Amino acid sequence: MKSKEKTINRTLSVAPMLDWTDRHYRYFARLMSSETLLYTEMVTTGAIIHGKGDYLAYNVEEHPLALQLGGSDPAALAICTKKAFERGYDEVNLNIGCPSDRVQSGQFGACLMADPKLVAECVSQMKQVADIPVTVKTRIGIDEQDSYAFLTEFVDTVKDAGCDTFIIHARKAWLNGLSPKENREIPPLDYSRVHQLKQDYPQLNMSINGGIKTLEDAKLQLDKVDGVMIGREAYQNPYLLAEVDQKLCGLDKPVLSRDHILEMLLPYIEQHVQQGGRLNHITRHIIGLYQGEMGSRVWRRYLSENAHKAGAGVDVILKAREQMDRIT
Incomplete structure (x- = not known):
């Protein structure tokens, strides 16, 4: 082998x-x-x-x-x-x-x-x-x-x-x-x-x-x-x-935007929730995705206050991202 x-x-x-x-x-x-x-x-x-x-x-x-x-x-x-x-x-x-x-x-x-x-x-x-x-x-x-x-x-x-x-x-x-x-x-x-x-x-x-x-x-x-x-x-x-x-690795490929990465993650989150998992099991890991960006504090706060609630789903993430746009 x-x-x-x-x-x-x-x-x-x-x-x-x-x-x-x-x-x-x-x-x-x-x-x-x-x-x-x-x-x-x-x-x-x-x-x-x-x-x-x-x-x-x-x-x-x-x-x-x-x-x-x-x-x-x-x-x-x-x-x-x-x-x-x-x-x-x-x-x-x-x-x-x-x-x-x-x-x-x-x-x-x-x-x-x-x-x-x-x-x-x-x-x-x-x-x-x-x-x-x-x-x-x-x-x-x-x-x-x-x-x-x-x-x-x-x-x-x-x-x-x-x-x-x-x-x-x-x-x-x-x-x-x-x-x-x-x-x-x-x-x-x-x-x-x-x-x-x-x-x-x-x-x-x-x-x-x-x-x-x-x-x-x-x-x-x-x-x-x-x-x-x-x-x-x-x-x-x-x-x-x-x-x-x-x-660091010399690959010739585009750098993905934060929003693109979030979009790619959404189906995974949706599947997790559909299978009975809690939203905050995943959102706790993406709290820092927008660190340093305008509105990042709003993003963190909204997820922290809402992702742990019973029945919370992908809509919470979309709402958090939408609230960021409102202040930019």
Whole structure:
């Protein structure tokens, strides 16, 4: 079976974000960019193996799509990786970056940086069951263990298990004393450490994550690393993705307008509502579509006040857009 490794464009990706990068957001994001690599929210192995819901559900339009797993039991991670492979995911990513208490209590996330041999065993078993890339997303360090030597020891151990793609959040994580939100903001960014890592491991694919907010910033990073992962900015200002294919990936195609993207999304929203879904399950992801545009505040307010109501449908979105025009 031929590996899919070569088919994934890693120039730009959207970070896995809990409660944010669900399948509705990913469908919306894919309308704007065909090339951006999309990640699921982190899903725990326990949820997939023992949960009652289908935690691997996605829309076929979302490809290329990576599943991010949280866990530390190699056998359980292998089971979930095999399931993801069978369901058609393009990549499985192991979370070694999340610092939340809930994650630590389950012995996965950033605390696993302290046990690179266990991470290597996880990667090894995951790779044995699926012919798709198994990648690792990690920090540059944890607590007082934040030297470059600590980081390279981690990378050396995990690469020897067969991982050739790393996404590095250019901040260390404090496992005690900071909330997950604070861990995304307080530890200082150290891009140079990630750049050095790429220099020292030219054979590995290295993406950088943390604090990157514009495609111009991404372009500068791409001079030093293989890929850029954008998080909150791609969610709060999603129209950022509309120029990725042209500006970063060199595709010759028109940039879609915000209104065109919204128009393309409406049939998906209509189907969701007809199947019993709530309108605000999707509208919460498109609140930022008109960020920076005249009337964007009206758009946000109208959706926030009306999309959650029982029976709300596409007409709410059309009304919100119409109200924007009234003040322009």
